[in-house]
Amino acid sequence: METIIEPFRIRTVERLQMSTEEERMAALERAHFNLFSLHSKEVLIDLLTDSGTGAMSTKQWAALMMGDESYAGSESFFDLEKTVRKLTGYKHVIPVHQGRAAERILFQTLCAEGKRIPNNTHFDTTRANIEFTGAEAIDLPVDGALDPSREAPFKGNMDLDKLDRFLEETPTEEVPFGLLTITNNTTGGQPVSMENIREVARRYHAKGIPFFLDAARFAENAFFIKKREPGYKDRPLDEIALEMFSYADGCLISAKKDGLVNIGGLLVLNDDALAAQAKNLLILTEGFPTYGGLAGRDMAALAQGLREVLDVDYLEYRLASAQYLGRALTFLGVPIVKPCGIHAIYVDARAWLPQIPPKELPGQSLCCELYLRGGIRAVEIGTLMFGGTDPQTGEPTPADLDLVRLTLPRRVYTQSHFDWVIEVFSGIARNREKLKGYRILEEAPFLRAFTAKLAPIP
Numbered sequence: 001m002e003t004i005i006e007p008f009r010i011r012t013v014e015r016l017q018m019s020t021e022e023e024r025m026a027a028l029e030r031a032h033f034n035l036f037s038l039h040s041k042e043v044l045i046d047l048l049t050d051s052g053t054g055a056m057s058t059k060q061w062a063a064l065m066m067g068d069e070s071y072a073g074s075e076s077f078f079d080l081e082k083t084v085r086k087l088t089g090y091k092h093v094i095p096v097h098q099g100r101a102a103e104r105i106l107f108q109t110l111c112a113e114g115k116r117i118p119n120n121t122h123f124d125t126t127r128a129n130i131e132f133t134g135a136e137a138i139d140l141p142v143d144g145a146l147d148p149s150r151e152a153p154f155k156g157n158m159d160l161d162k163l164d165r166f167l168e169e170t171p172t173e174e175v176p177f178g179l180l181t182i183t184n185n186t187t188g189g190q191p192v193s194m195e196n197i198r199e200v201a202r203r204y205h206a207k208g209i210p211f212f213l214d215a216a217r218f219a220e221n222a223f224f225i226k227k228r229e230p231g232y233k234d235r236p237l238d239e240i241a242l243e244m245f246s247y248a249d250g251c252l253i254s255a256k257k258d259g260l261v262n263i264g265g266l267l268v269l270n271d272d273a274l275a276a277q278a279k280n281l282l283i284l285t286e287g288f289p290t291y292g293g294l295a296g297r298d299m300a301a302l303a304q305g306l307r308e309v310l311d312v313d314y315l316e317y318r319l320a321s322a323q324y325l326g327r328a329l330t331f332l333g334v335p336i337v338k339p340c341g342i343h344a345i346y347v348d349a350r351a352w353l354p355q356i357p358p359k360e361l362p363g364q365s366l367c368c369e370l371y372l373r374g375g376i377r378a379v380e381i382g383t384l385m386f387g388g389t390d391p392q393t394g395e396p397t398p399a400d401l402d403l404v405r406l407t408l409p410r411r412v413y414t415q416s417h418f419d420w421v422i423e424v425f426s427g428i429a430r431n432r433e434k435l436k437g438y439r440i441l442e443e444a445p446f447l448r449a450f451t452a453k454l455a456p457i458p
């Protein structure tokens with residue numbers, strides 16, 4: 001069979017509140033044209049993020065009921081510990097409330113002023129937690145990682161020549177550890193090859209530098225290795241994942257992605273002394289080591305999610321959904337970041353709406369139009385989110401790209417939901433030259449995208 005179907009049937013449903021364009025216009029005005037300010041019930045198809053927005057399976061809901069809420073020695077912890085050890089091969093399993101708590105604990109243990117931390121590309125919370133300690137976060141992506149039209153099977157890789165140069169020029173005592181993010185979220189969710197993981201590990205370890213994976217999307221990365229890297233086609237996904245983890249000394253995981261849960265995270269380590277230090281910080285702000293920042297039922301659902309996620313049928317369906325949307329948009333002439341990843345499709349709004357200069361926020365213009373026409377909530381990843389402000393004119397200064405991310409929650413939407421999205425794009429395509437720019441009326445001194453008030457430019 002050629003048709004790839006959703007490898008599940010639906011047992012519980014959540015009603016969508018249908019809305020009219022008039023109602024959406026009113027909501028948009030009330031929200032000052034910032035989609036973060038909408039109520040979720042005002043959104044029909046929510047593609048804001050894939051973080052914590054997935055649907056749990058019947059087995060996860062059942063596990064939830066079996067959660068052991070004991071303060072110390074929870075059975076749900078021991079089940080999670082066993083599952084994570086089997087998945088990763090690492091020794092110490094430390095539960096936390098979400099990925100950034102693992103970052104804070106590890107980085108506060110190992111980073112300080114004057115230290116430098118290399119990565120393919122740091123995710124924004126990772127960078128922020130490193131910089132908060134006074135250390136420096138260094139990005140070493142392959143050339144062309146940010147070129148939307150460049151096709152490559154493993155565009156998320158770290159540039160090995162840049163890493164060699166960095167390690168040559170930097171005194172080893174300034175590099176307390178190295179990172180690698182799989183998949184590389186910041187450059188469009190692009191995967192990292194097994195060869196790259198192995199070679200990065202070899203270079204760090206040759207200098208005695210510990211190596212950790214930022215592994216929020218480990219299952220999606222393992223699946224791309226199986227699909228695209230020579231020699232892995234017939235290997236089971238759990239073996240591929242175990243091999244990825246085997247090259248590193250531990251990992252940080254935001255379980256809100258491939259953990260298939262709505263909240264949770266993990267810090268997983270081999271080093272006894274480092275794990276002991278991490279647990280001391282854990283107790284200070286997250287909780288006792290057998291629950292971290294989580295309820296027993298959260299750990300139970302997470303353990304089950306981790307046992308489910310390396311399912312070829314599920315990942316095949318997830319990739320097929322992304323490619324279905326990506327192909328249809330390409331057919332409509334909408335420029336998207338190539339190749340299409342698995343957790344999101346990124347539309348190049350700057351290229352598609354050339355009449356709107358970057359300082360008038362083409363990405364935000366497209367986001368507002370998607371909401372107005374079809375109740376779709378996407379997210380601007382461009383000048384509003386990452387650009388600066390010109391001190392003379394007070395106008396936004398452009399970010400590298402003006403993208404709109406359509407992020408796919410896990411196991412939530414079906415093909416007809418994507419057909420709706422495609423139809424909305426098709427309508428916009430017919431009069432995209434009429435779309436107007438936006439200006440910022442009010443903004444916070446940092447992370448302005450979340451709270452800025454905007455208005456269309458007449």
Ligand SMILES: *Cc1c(COP(=O)(O)O)cnc(C)c1O
Nearest residue numbers: 098099100123125185216254256
């Ligand atoms: C989401 C994410 C994080 C942060 O995790 P939270 O659970 O949101 O705190 C860190 N790194 C990567 C690559 C992520 O995708």
